[in-house]
Structure formats: structure tokens, C-alpha cells
Amino acid sequence: MENNVIDSKIRAVQADVRVWLKENWHVNHSLLEWRNLLVESGWGVPCWPKAWYGRGLPADMETAVNGEFAAAGALGVARAGIRMLAAATLLEHGTEAHKQKFLRRILTGEDNWCQLFSEPGSGSDLAGATTRADLKDGRWLINGQKLWTTSAHHAEWGLLLARTDWDLPKHQGLSYFVLDMRQPGVEVQPLRQMNGHASFNQVFFDNAVIEPEYLVGALGDGWKVAMTTLAHERRSADGFRNWGKVSNGEGAIFEEERAENAIFNEPYKWYPQRAGRVDLIMQRARDSGLISDLRVRQEIAALLILSETAKWTAQRARAAQQLGRPQGPEGSLGKLAGSHIARAASRVHTLLGGAEVMLKGKDSEMQGLIAEILLSVPATSIAGGTDEIQRNIIAERVLGMPKEPRFDTGPFRDVPRGLKK
Amino acid sequence: MQYSFSDEQEQFRDIVARFMREKSPTSEVRKLMETASGYDANIWQQMNQELGLGALCIPEVYGGQGFGFVELAIVLEEMGRNLFCAPFFSSSVLATQAILNTATEAQKSAILPDIASGQRIATLAMCEANASWRAKDVSMLAEPVDGGFSLSGKKHLVTDGMYADTFVVAACVDNGAGKSEAAFFLVQSDASGLRRAEQDGIDATRKLAELEFRGVVAEMLGKPDSVKVDKSIAFSCVALANEMVGGCQYLLSSAVEYAQLRMQFGRTIGSFQAIKHMCADMLLEVELARSAAYQAAQAVHHAAQAESEDDSEMLALASLAKASVSDAYIRTAETCIQIHGGIGFTWDNDTHLWFKRAKSSEEFLGGPMLHRELLMQAWGV
Numbered sequence: 001m002e003n004n005v006i007d008s009k010i011r012a013v014q015a016d017v018r019v020w021l022k023e024n025w026h027v028n029h030s031l032l033e034w035r036n037l038l039v040e041s042g043w044g045v046p047c048w049p050k051a052w053y054g055r056g057l058p059a060d061m062e063t064a065v066n067g068e069f070a071a072a073g074a075l076g077v078a079r080a081g082i083r084m085l086a087a088a089t090l091l092e093h094g095t096e097a098h099k100q101k102f103l104r105r106i107l108t109g110e111d112n113w114c115q116l117f118s119e120p121g122s123g124s125d126l127a128g129a130t131t132r133a134d135l136k137d138g139r140w141l142i143n144g145q146k147l148w149t150t151s152a153h154h155a156e157w158g159l160l161l162a163r164t165d166w167d168l169p170k171h172q173g174l175s176y177f178v179l180d181m182r183q184p185g186v187e188v189q190p191l192r193q194m195n196g197h198a199s200f201n202q203v204f205f206d207n208a209v210i211e212p213e214y215l216v217g218a219l220g221d222g223w224k225v226a227m228t229t230l231a232h233e234r235r236s237a238d239g240f241r242n243w244g245k246v247s248n249g250e251g252a253i254f255e256e257e258r259a260e261n262a263i264f265n266e267p268y269k270w271y272p273q274r275a276g277r278v279d280l281i282m283q284r285a286r287d288s289g290l291i292s293d294l295r296v297r298q299e300i301a302a303l304l305i306l307s308e309t310a311k312w313t314a315q316r317a318r319a320a321q322q323l324g325r326p327q328g329p330e331g332s333l334g335k336l337a338g339s340h341i342a343r344a345a346s347r348v349h350t351l352l353g354g355a356e357v358m359l360k361g362k363d364s365e366m367q368g369l370i371a372e373i374l375l376s377v378p379a380t381s382i383a384g385g386t387d388e389i390q391r392n393i394i395a396e397r398v399l400g401m402p403k404e405p406r407f408d409t410g411p412f413r414d415v416p417r418g419l420k421k
Numbered sequence: 422m423q424y425s426f427s428d429e430q431e432q433f434r435d436i437v438a439r440f441m442r443e444k445s446p447t448s449e450v451r452k453l454m455e456t457a458s459g460y461d462a463n464i465w466q467q468m469n470q471e472l473g474l475g476a477l478c479i480p481e482v483y484g485g486q487g488f489g490f491v492e493l494a495i496v497l498e499e500m501g502r503n504l505f506c507a508p509f510f511s512s513s514v515l516a517t518q519a520i521l522n523t524a525t526e527a528q529k530s531a532i533l534p535d536i537a538s539g540q541r542i543a544t545l546a547m548c549e550a551n552a553s554w555r556a557k558d559v560s561m562l563a564e565p566v567d568g569g570f571s572l573s574g575k576k577h578l579v580t581d582g583m584y585a586d587t588f589v590v591a592a593c594v595d596n597g598a599g600k601s602e603a604a605f606f607l608v609q610s611d612a613s614g615l616r617r618a619e620q621d622g623i624d625a626t627r628k629l630a631e632l633e634f635r636g637v638v639a640e641m642l643g644k645p646d647s648v649k650v651d652k653s654i655a656f657s658c659v660a661l662a663n664e665m666v667g668g669c670q671y672l673l674s675s676a677v678e679y680a681q682l683r684m685q686f687g688r689t690i691g692s693f694q695a696i697k698h699m700c701a702d703m704l705l706e707v708e709l710a711r712s713a714a715y716q717a718a719q720a721v722h723h724a725a726q727a728e729s730e731d732d733s734e735m736l737a738l739a740s741l742a743k744a745s746v747s748d749a750y751i752r753t754a755e756t757c758i759q760i761h762g763g764i765g766f767t768w769d770n771d772t773h774l775w776f777k778r779a780k781s782s783e784e785f786l787g788g789p790m791l792h793r794e795l796l797m798q799a800w801g802v
């Protein structure tokens with residue numbers, strides 16, 4: 001009964017989109033024209049509020065609407081990069097003026113964004129940020145350094161977490177700002193990784209200026225606002241993988257979109273490799289003839305048991321969620337399982353490669369892809385929260401074990417940090 | 422040595438360690454790894470003239486100093502700890518061991534003095550498309566011709582192959598009974614029909630090349646003898662294992678040091694038991710690997726001095742050491758990155774230099790799975 005009502009609602013929405021797309025979608029639009037149409041119609045982000053370019057539809061309608069876009073071969077609003085995290089954060093905590101200024105250009109792709117959270121001194125301990133924001137003559141002056149900032153080199157705006165009060169405990173002294181990246185006080189330097197890619201940047205602030213109206217949320221609410229950004233980041237983590245998918249439509253508008261993607265997907269080219277590329281294992285084993293080696297068969301089977309059971313565990317979590325039941329421990333375990341899988345896959349790739357693993361570059365196995373796996377896997381157990389942090393979360397929040405004693409609860413000024421003297 | 426080094430050996434280690442610290446800081450390693458040759462000819466000369474390391478374990482009759490394999494292992498451990506960039510492993514280990522184990526007296530007298538002085542850089546060309554360093558897998562055929570043998574085919578993963586003056590090439594000959602037997606052949610870098618091309622190694626501190634032979638005329642070292650070919654590779658495995666132990670030690674020290682400096686949550690990360698336990702496990706693994714490498718070095722030390730009928734114990738230890746240290750090195754490298762967190766994954770942090778050496782060394786001269794199997798075979802199981 002309940003389901004029928006939902007189904008008919010979905011069908012009605014689908015019919016609306018279909019009609020609208022039929023009347024409006026055309027490959028002769030420029031990308032910007034088309035996205036402006038999407039923004040005005042509300043079909044670009046149907047689950048956003050009506051006041052802000054959406055149609056106020058419930059979140060579960062998104063898939064249905066996307067399905068119609070896919071069926072019509074129509075492009076959507078800009079999604080690449082962290083623009084959607086910026087949008088979600090501003091929708092929840094931004095002022096009218098923020099929404100007015102930023103949301104539309106986020107969706108049309110005219111503005112690009114980056115996330116200025118992690119610092120050299122605050123990784124696992126994100127709330128230990130020491131980039132400072134000081135109010136001087138009515139404007140905020142920013143000094144300090146951020147690290148791991150993806151896409152900072154083509155971002156117009158940054159989401160900045162900075163310390164505004166050094167006397168409060170660390171979570172309370174942070175504030176959240178929107179920073180204009182195109183100004184003299186901001187310097188962006190690419191950061192090279194051990195696999196040779198430079199997907200990230202270090203961003204240095206030397207008296208960078210922020211006008212007071214670009215504070216997001218209340219002064220001192222930075223941590224709370226950042227939690228919104230991070231929650232959306234975790235939720236969309238699966239979505240990141242889809243960025244690699246490039247539409248193969250024909251026409252100028254698709255060319256434009258592919259060019260946009262080429263820029264924004266560049267930093268993520270090696271991301272599949274860091275997960276270990278389990279998908280390549282069986283074929284490589286066959287190609288090398290090692291598929292009949294008893295020792296190798298055992299290793300491959302063990303790896304696949306690991307990756308299959310992790311997949312089913314994630315599916316159990318999703319199923320529970322869809323049925324509205326509380327998530328079990330399955331949800332927190334996925335990240336940790338991913339590290340185990342990546343490391344095991346790296347070992348099996350080494351076994352299959354033998355001495356060939358001594359080589360990299362275009363003349364090596366799979367044009368260097370195997371070497372890239374071996375040199376990228378170490379990132380998996382660090383990026384997005386280290387294995388040790390995941391284990392702490394699992395033990396404390398899932399298993400309910402006692403928390404670690406804390407040494408960082410007093411005024412931030414007095415909390416030991418940096419390198420121990 | 423018998424479970425501990427003598428005072429003289431410890432003093433010798435100090436001297437080598439000081440040289441490596443001074444001449445091979447990571448700034449130098451990073452500079453050299455970006456060059457084509459991968460080493461600094463001046464430092465190579467100093468290493469040979471001041472410390473005589475090239476001559477170290479070559480017998481005195483061939484212009485060497487006549488020390489044993491344990492001393493060589495000490496040198497390699499210190500080199501591995503500092504990722505010393507030089508063709509030492511190629512010339513003084515791979516090529517020298519092949520020559521010492523197979524060449525005639527006359528050949529040794531002709532070749533070794535120049536290797537001992539460092540004037541001539543030699544290396545080994547053995548591995549083919551099947552990526553193996555075992556005599557039974559050598560498929561390059563040496564055809565008898567006037568003045569020696571003619572070699573055709575390809576060799577790859579030849580360390581320092583672009584800059585070596587002399588190649589010791591593994592090839593096989595028909596032993597008359599319809600079976601083929603492996604032997605080593607000597608080829609000079611300017612031989613006609615020899616072409617070489619750089620190979621892009623995962624470990625930029627150890628340069629690799631591919632050699633193409635088109636009817637290159639070569640001199641055979643001694644007689645065809647697959648057992649001796651394998652034995653000289655076993656000696657090199659032990660040398661490599663000791664070099665790798667030095668790298669393990671660097672990674673362990675680096676991780677422990679960083680864990681005591683880096684603060685998160687108002688305390689050093691080394692104060693978290695998660696990190697402490699990782700460090701303790703690393704130490705355990707490194708010490709076990711070290712024992713294997715030392716034990717094997719001693720076995721080779723004796724095997725090299727007294728020709729014995731039965732080498733099976735030495736061969737067993739060589740494989741045991743290579744397998745043990747290979748696993749320990751890569752795991753220590755992974756853990757060292759993990760303890761450094763994100764910074765450990767960056768190019769500017771030094772850890773990846775050792776990680777890449779660990780990954781490359783893991784499969785160089787045979788991976789741990791192969792060597793575990795060879796160990797069982799040597800034990801007669």
C-alpha cells in the first residue's frame with residue numbers, strides 16, 4: 001500500500017522530468033546556457049529547496065530524476081570537485097547573501113571550490129588546526145598553511161577552517177570562512193607524492209584577507225560547520241569514483257563537458273590503483289600462466305574472499321539503511337577492510353609480476369599501471385582517516401569501549417603540538 | 422663471527438658507516454638518482470682509494486685485500502642503510518662472485534685487479550624475459566665460434582648496465598650429452614653487436630638496463646657448470662640480504678624517531694599503543710631478518726674459504742635469508758609510511774626512497790616465494 005503511493009509519486013516526477021527534458025534538452029546549447037536552464041527549472045538539483053534552484057523533492061527522488069537524464073542522454077549541473085560539499089554546507093549554514101552569491105555559480109560550473117581543512121600539524125587531529133584568522137580593522141587576516149588541498153590551483157573559492165580563539169578548548173576556537181583564492185596573500189604549491197603524481201597542493205596564507213561577511217555560521221562554530229562538510233564528503237565518497245566516467249555523447253556541449261572533466265579528474269586518475277585493482281588479478285594470473293600455480297591460487301583465493309566478504313558487508317549495511325533500521329557495525333568497517341584488501345592485492349600483484357615489478361613507466365607491465373598500484377596502495381590506509389583512527393572509532397563508538405584519556409581538553413594555547421622539543 | 426662481530430669488525434663497520442653518512446646523505450641520494458649514471462665518480466674513487474672497498478673481499482693474489490664475506494656483508498649493510506648510490510653491488514658482488522666462483526686462475530688474474538681498484542665496473546647480465554636468475558632458466562645460447570662463443574638475445578634488469586665496462590653474461594652451451602649447461606661469459610661494453618638501453622626502474626637509486634646481443638663474441642669463464650652459476654647467485658643473494666637489513670634498520674629508526682616527535686591530540690603519536698606495538702613488531706621482524714642475513718653471511722664466508730663437496734646447507738641459508746629479509750623489508754617500509762601518516766606518502770619525505778628499494782629488492786634475484794621453495798629443496802624436503 002505504502003509502496004504503491006511512493007511508486008506513483010515517483011512515476012509522476014519521472015513523467016514531469018521527461019516532458020521538460022523533451023522540450024528543453026538540446027546538444028546545441030552551450031554548457032553554460034544549458035546549466036542555467038537547469039538551475040532555473042529546478043531539475044538540476046531537484047532535491048534542493050525551491051527557493052534555491054531546486055524543487056524541494058525528497059532525497060530519494062534523486063535517483064529517479066537522474067535515471068530520466070541518463071535515458072535522455074542529457075547532461076546535469078556541474079558536479080566535479082568539491083563544489084557539492086560547498087553547496088551543501090552553504091545551504092545549511094550560509095546566509096542569504098552567501099547563497100545568492102555562490103550557489104548558482106557552483107551549479108553552472110563557473111566557480112570552482114577547494115577545501116582548506118587539513119594542515120601539516122593537524123591530520124588525524126583535524127580540530128588541531130593552527131591557521132589563524134585575526135580581525136584587524138574590520139577584516140579577517142589569514143596566516144598559516146593548509147595541506148592536501150585538491151584542486152586548489154583551479155579554485156576560485158575555498159572552504160577554510162581557521163582558529164579565531166586560542167584560549168578556548170580546541171574545537172570551540174575554530175571558525176569557518178569562505179576564502180577568495182585569487183588574491184595576493186594566497187600561494188598554491190603542488191605537492192608531489194611518492195607515486196610521482198601531484199594531485200594535491202599546499203596552500204600558504206600570508207595576510208590573506210577575508211571580508212567579515214564571509215564568515216559561515218557563528219564565530220566559534222567552525223567545527224560544527226566543518227562537520228556538515230565532512231558528513232557530505234563521507235556520504236558522497238562513492239560518487240567520487242563516478243567522476244572518472246566520461247559521457248561519450250556527440251556535440252559541442254559534450255566536448256565542453258569532457259574538457260571540464262579532464263581538468264577535474266586529473267588528480268583522481270590514480271585513485272583506482274590505490275585500492276589495489278583486485279579486478280585485474282584473475283586476468284593477469286591467466287596471462288602469466290601462474291593461474292595453475294598452487295601457491296598463487298591460494299593467495300588469489302584468499303584475496304578474493306577478503307574483497308567479496310567486504311562487499312557483502314557493505315551491502316548488508318546499505319540494505320539495513322534502506323529499510324530504515326539502524327546501521328550495524330558494518331558501516332564503520334568498510335574503510336578498514338579496504339586497507340586490508342589493497343595491501344593484499346599489492347602482494348598478489350607482486351607475486352604475479354615477479355622481477356618485472358622492478359620496472360615502472362610505459363615499458364613496464366600494463367604501461368606502468370602495475371607499478372602505479374604498488375606505489376599507490378600505501379595511501380589507502382592513510383587518506384580519509386588512518387587505519388589506526390578507524391580502529392579507534394570502531395572500538396570506541398561501535399564496540400563501546402572506554403575512550404582514550406585526553407590531553408588536549410584545556411585552552412588550545414596550552415595544548416602541546418607541532419614537534420616535541 | 423659466530424653470533425657476534427669481533428672488535429676489529431665493529432671498528433671496520435664504524436669506518437664504513439661514517440663514510441656512508443658523510444658521502445650518502447639523502448640529499449645526495451636524491452641528486453644522484455636523477456642522473457643517468459646514478460653515481461658520483463669522485464665518491465666511487467674515494468671509496469676505492471680511501472677505504473679499498475672494491476678490493477675488500479677479492480683474494481690478495483688478484484689485487485684484493487682478501488677479507489671474507491662477513492666483512493663484505495658489513496659494508497653492504499651500511500650501504501643499504503644509506504642507499505649508497507654506486508655500482509658496488511653490480512661490480513663487487515654480482516660480477517665478482519660470478520667470476521670468483523667460475524673463472525680460471527688466468528681469467529681471475531686478468532680481470533679482478535681492475536675490479537678491485539674500481540677502475541673497471543662490471544656487472545651481471547643474466548635475467549631474460551622469464552625474469553629469473555636461475556641457471557635452469559637461462560635460455561640464451563652460446564654458439565662456439567672462432568675466438569670464443571657467439572651470444573645472441575636479450576638480457577634485462579641488468580643493474581648499472583648503461584655504465585658498466587664489462588658484462589658477465591649467463592648463457593648456456595650444449596654439454597655434449599644433449600643437455601644444456603649454464604656458464605658465464607665475459608663481454609666488454611664496446612663489443613660489436615651489443616646494444617644497451619636504459620630501463621625505467623621503480624627504484625631510481627639502482628639503475629637498470631636492457632642489453633641486446635647480436636652475435637656478440639664472448640669469452641667463456643671457466644667451464645659450463647650450472648651448479649656453480651647457481652652458487653654464485655646464492656652468494657649474491659646473501660649479500661643482497663645484508664644490504665636489505667641495513668635498509669630495514671633505517672626504516673625502523675626513522676619510524677621510531679618520528680613517532681616520538683610528531684604530536685597529535687596533544688601528545689606524541691608514539692604514546693599511542695597502536696603505534697608502539699607497530700614499532701615493537703617492526704623491531705622483532707627486523708631482528709629476525711638480521712639474524713638470518715648474518716647467519717647466511719657466515720655460511721658463505723666459510724663456503725668461500727673452504728671448497729666443500731656439499732653446499733646444500735649454505736644454499737639453504739642463502740634462500741632462507743633472502744626470503745626472510747624480503748618480507749621484513751617491505752613490511753617495515755609499509756609500516757614506516759603508515760607511522761608517518763600522509764607526509765610519508767609524499768615525494769619530499771625520504772621514506773619512499775627505501776620503500777622503492779624494498780619493493781625492487783624483494784624480487785631482485787628471486788622473490789620470497791621462490792626462495793622458500795629453494796630452501797625446502799636445499800633441505801632435501
Ligand SMILES: Cc1cc2nc3c(=O)[nH]c(=O)nc-3n(C[C@H](O)[C@H](O)[C@H](O)COP(=O)(O)OP(=O)(O)OC[C@H]3O[C@@H](n4cnc5c(N)ncnc54)[C@H](O)[C@@H]3O)c2cc1C
Nearest residue numbers: 118123124148379383384386388690693695759760762763
Ligand atoms: C593520498 C592522500 C589523499 C588525501 N586527501 C585529503 C583531502 O582531500 N583532504 C584532506 O583534508 N586531507 C587529505 N589527506 C590527508 C589525510 O586525511 C591525513 O593524511 C590523515 O588523516 C592522517 O593525518 P596525518 O597525515 O597528519 O598523520 P598523523 O595524524 O600525524 O598520523 C601519523 C600516525 O599516527 C597515527 N595516529 C594519529 N593519531 C592516533 C591515535 N589517536 N591513535 C593511534 N594512532 C594515531 C596515525 O594512524 C598515523 O599512523 C590525504 C592524504 C593522502 C595520503
